[in-house]
Amino acid sequence: MFKEVPTQFDFPKAEAEVTRFWAKAGIYEKSLRQREGRPSFVFYEGPPTANGLPHPGHCLTRIIKDVFPRYKTMTGHYCHRKAGWDTHGLPVEAEVCKELGIHTKQDIEAYGVEKFIHLCQQSVFRYTKEWEDLTRRLGFWINLEEAYVTYHQSYVESVWWALKTLFDRGLLYQGHKIVWWWPQGGTALSSAEVGQGYRAVDDPSITVRFRVKGQPKTSLLAWTTTPWTLPSNVGLAVHPEVEYAHVAVEDEEFILAKALIPAVFKGLPVDVEKDVRTVRVVKGSELVGIEYEPLFAYARPEGGKAYEVIAADFVTLDTGTGIVHMAPAFGEDDYRVGREKGLGFLQLITPEGKFSPEATDFAGRFCKEADSDIIRWLKDKGLLLKREQYRHDYPFCWRAEDDPLIQYARKSWFIRTTEFRDAFLANNQRINWLPEHIRDGRFGNFLENNVDWALSRERFWGTPLPIWECEKTGKQEAVASYAELTAKTGVSGMDVWEKAKAADPDLINDLKVHKPYIDAITYDSPFAPGARMRRVPEVIDCWFD
Structure with missing residues (x-):
């Protein structure tokens, strides 16, 4: 009944024969015809990026993707399976930058945004054949001939419709928040992107004297692993219920948490038992309001009080x-x-991650590279108590592994995912994990700690x-389509695309909904006579695509 299996089985030959048979006999198409009229199960593939070659990890994910439509087919469903290509975002920009030998956002602007966008579009299908061959060889049945493409106008407009819906419901908003910022790339990253770039590093940890105002021999001791943030210091925080000690060491007095006295003075030429004398102990709440120098x-914080102790x-x-x-x-x-307590705001680091001109001693230096100079400056001023190394996990850009991220206050666009945290958690409990x-x-913790999605990217x-x-x-206001945009009263700027197309007829029409062409379109403001409506400059996180 069964053919004898040879002792030396040729797996590559068998794979090629089966693949040819499936293609010649249209087995995938027959499986669809057998289920016509049955309940529908629609599978849109989470798309790969075809400007890079597939690797073994992609084999696993594509096999996992194939399992579910096959199972639903076996349960009698008609499975519409649509492939897709992810064509936007940092992965594409990073590859083009490598080819051009450039790195920063400023490099791209100097090269020319329009030329850069054209190269990005041209690069995205570089390895399509390799991806399609892999897909077929794995036996991943999916419609590759009618794949969706995220840069196509029709797809961009589907995303615009979703974003307009969110905007009109008050769920897409612009806010000034702390984001994980990629200085060299000039953009914020989402928590998912940040999570891909953590690695163990050694950073300086220092304990610093903050002199109490009017008492030059009394200091509040604070610890940090980010010396570069000290020039932008605005306040000091204590826990209101913790016990803090005033301790005397020689002719100085220090204020710190009582429980941490041994750890703070460890490694210093001080005998904690003999040389450190506790003068008095107070609750943190009693320190609130103390002012310090x-x-x-370099600059005075704006918009609130500064240089005093608060409770946190x-x-x-x-x-x-x-x-x-x-x-x-x-x-x-x-x-x-700081906002709750009315502290002022001071930001002496530019979006490029460099010290601003006001910070005269460190102006133009990349923030993290200035740590050693800042520590030396503090030591020369008698403000450094202790320096150590601290090993911890720190995030780097997932697409530029030598570029550290920094937390940075930035005006960005967010999706209000936190509004649905309770619903997310309730649904998670119903899943058979x-x-x-x-x-x-892992997943429950992710949902519990959900923050609003940092959607916007200051990229191209x-x-x-x-x-x-x-x-x-x-x-x-938001628009949902190019047609809606060009139907606005007093609309102009479409000629920028038309001139580019006339100069290069090979440009694909889908580019007209991309930078820089879309940025040129303005129209009469419905909010103020004589004013114009102009597009905000950001693009979005390609994960939303």
Whole structure:
């Protein structure tokens, strides 16, 4: 009944024969015809990026994708399976930058955004054949001939429709928040992107004297692993319920958490038992309001009070001194509590990650590269108590592994995912997770700690954010399609695309909904007579595509 299996089985030959048979006999198409009229199950593939070669990891993900439509076919469903190509975002930009020998956002602008966009579009199908061959060889049945493409106008407009829906419901908003910022790339990254770039690094950890105002021999001790944020210090935070000690060491007095005295003075030429004398112990709440001298005097914080002690719930005794240096421009907790307590705002780092001209001693230096100079400056001023190394996990850009990210206060666009946290958690409980611990562990923790999605990217090759803003009032509105946009009263700017197309007839029409052509389109403002509506400059996270 069965053919004898040869002792030396030729697997590659068998694979090729089966693949040819499936193609010649139209087996995939027959499987669809057998299920016509049955309940529908639609599978749109989470698309790969075809400007890079597939690797063994992609084999696994494509096999996993194939399992579900096959199972649903076996249960009697008609499975419409549509392939797709992911063609936007940092992966594409990064590859083009490598070919051009450039790296930063400023390099791209100097090269020319229009030329750069053309190269991005031309690069995205470089390895399509390799991907299609792999897909067929794996036996992943999917409609490759009618794949969706994320840069096509029809697809971009489907994304615009979704974003307009979110905007009109108040779920897409612009906010000034702390984001993980890629300075060299000039854009924020989402939490998913940040999570891909963590690795263990050694950073300096320092304990610094903050001199109490009017008491030059008394210092509040604060610890930090980001010396570059100290010139932008605005306040110091204590936990209101923690005990803090005033301790005397020779002719100086220090204020720090009582429980951390041994750890703070460890490694210093001080005998804690003999040389450190506790003068008095107070609750953190009693320290609130104490003013201190700023370490640096480059600029005064704006919009609130500065250089005093505040109470904060996030202060812990896990590390440091129990007193936290507050730089609201560079930390999520600092920013949140700073706003709650009325602290001012000071940001002496530019979006390129460099010190601004006001910080005269470090102007133009990349922030993290200036740590050693800042520490030396503090030591020369008698403000450095202790320096150590601290090993921890730190995020780097997932597409430029030598570029560290920084937390940075930036105006960005967000999707209000936190509004649905409770619904997410409830739905998660109804999922039959295998293994079960994923439900309340890794995935449950992810949902519990959900933050609003940082959607916008200050980049070039991506779906443009379909928000137009009144140049006079600042009021905004979203559009859902190119046709809706060009039907606006007083619309102009489409000639920029028309001239580019006339100069190069080979340009594909889908580019007209991309930068820089879409940015040229303006129209009469419905909010102010005589004003124009202009598009906000951002594109969106390609994961939303």
